[in-house]
Amino acid sequence: GAQPPRPRVAPYASKQLALSWKRSRPTPPASAADPLAAAYNKKFFGVDDPTTRPSVSRWLSTLPAQCRSALCDFGRIIDAENARSNLTKSAATQRSRQLHYMRFCTSVNLCTDADYCLASAPLEARNYVLACYAVSLIQGNTILGGSVKHATLNGYIKAVVDMHTDRQLTSPRLVEKDLVSPLLDAVKRYESVPNRRDMIYDSMVSHMLQVTAGLQDDCLHSAILDWIILGRYGVFRQSEWCQTSQSIAMTRPSLALPVQEPLAFIPSDFAFFDSEGRPLP
Numbered sequence: 707g708a709q710p711p712r713p714r715v716a717p718y719a720s721k722q723l724a725l726s727w728k729r730s731r732p733t734p735p736a737s738a739a740d741p742l743a744a745a746y747n748k749k750f751f752g753v754d755d756p757t758t759r760p761s762v763s764r765w766l767s768t769l770p771a772q773c774r775s776a777l778c779d780f781g782r783i784i785d786a787e788n789a790r791s792n793l794t795k796s797a798a799t800q801r802s803r804q805l806h807y808m809r810f811c812t813s814v815n816l817c818t819d820a821d822y823c824l825a826s827a828p829l830e831a832r833n834y835v836l837a838c839y840a841v842s843l844i845q846g847n848t849i850l851g852g853s854v855k856h857a858t859l860n861g862y863i864k865a866v867v868d869m870h871t872d873r874q875l876t877s878p879r880l881v882e883k884d885l886v887s888p889l890l891d892a893v894k895r896y897e898s899v900p901n902r903r904d905m906i907y908d909s910m911v912s913h914m915l916q917v918t919a920g921l922q923d924d925c926l927h928s929a930i931l932d933w934i935i936l937g938r939y940g941v942f943r944q945s946e947w948c949q950t951s952q953s954i955a956m957t958r959p960s961l962a963l964p965v966q967e968p969l970a971f972i973p974s975d976f977a978f979f980d981s982e983g984r985p986l987p
Contacts, residue, residue, distance in 0.1 A: 803865035
């Protein structure tokens with residue numbers, strides 16, 4: 707189906723990206739039934755601005771309906787470029803983050819008549835939606851598609867809160883139990899860990915298994931993956947399978963005699979015993 711118009715100016719404070727519409731053809735007009743497209747058209751064409759709505763509606767109505775639909779994409783570019791020249795960098799960032807939240811709501815089928823603030827919903831429900839959005843951001847679903855730090859994450863959340871307060875709605879975080887705060891605190895604690903490393907998720911291991919599926923068992927990539935799986939799923943203590951500090955000097959490994967070359971581990975190399983020292987089957 708038709709895609710909602712995506713402003714190429716608002717998300718990025720870059721002249722190169724801001725002028726990208728010069729090198730691309732306009733996309734077909736979005737469906738009038740698309741709530742996100744309708745919200746975009748109102749916001750970027752000035753129709754939703756109380757100071758300009760009467761005059762804009764007056765002269766727009768003189769154009770044929772099909773013409774207005776066909777010119778929608780061009781009008782969006784005109785409006786975005788004009789808005790860009792009048793917005794400060796912080797205001798542009800704020801608007802970009804609010805549009806990103808609107809896209810999130812649309813992606814999870816959560817929009818009622820283009821009301822992304824869910825004004826008629828209980829405050830607890832709006833807080834839950836905001837917490838889900840925070841999880842999505844923490845997982846890397848940001849404007850640029852990467853992880854962000856605690857301060858930037860706070861900026862994303864504040865932009866959504868401002869969407870509510872600008873409409874004289876109560877902040878979705880003013881509930882008895884704010885579901886967003888523990889998420890932000892967890893990110894802040896993670897950032898405070900010295901020499902931290904990103905975790906290896908099950909999806910990463912699954913991807914590596916697919917990549918190494920056609921390789922030899924004793925090649926470098928397969929061997930590294932074996933060690934990763936051994937450490938993550940083998941229930942070994944760290945000192946039993948890896949070097950716990952960088953103070954241990956690297957030396958020539960002891961070779962398995964009589965074969966004068968290192969070999970990969972195989973299941974028969976391991977034996978497991980119970981608490982009484984008896985071998986497990």
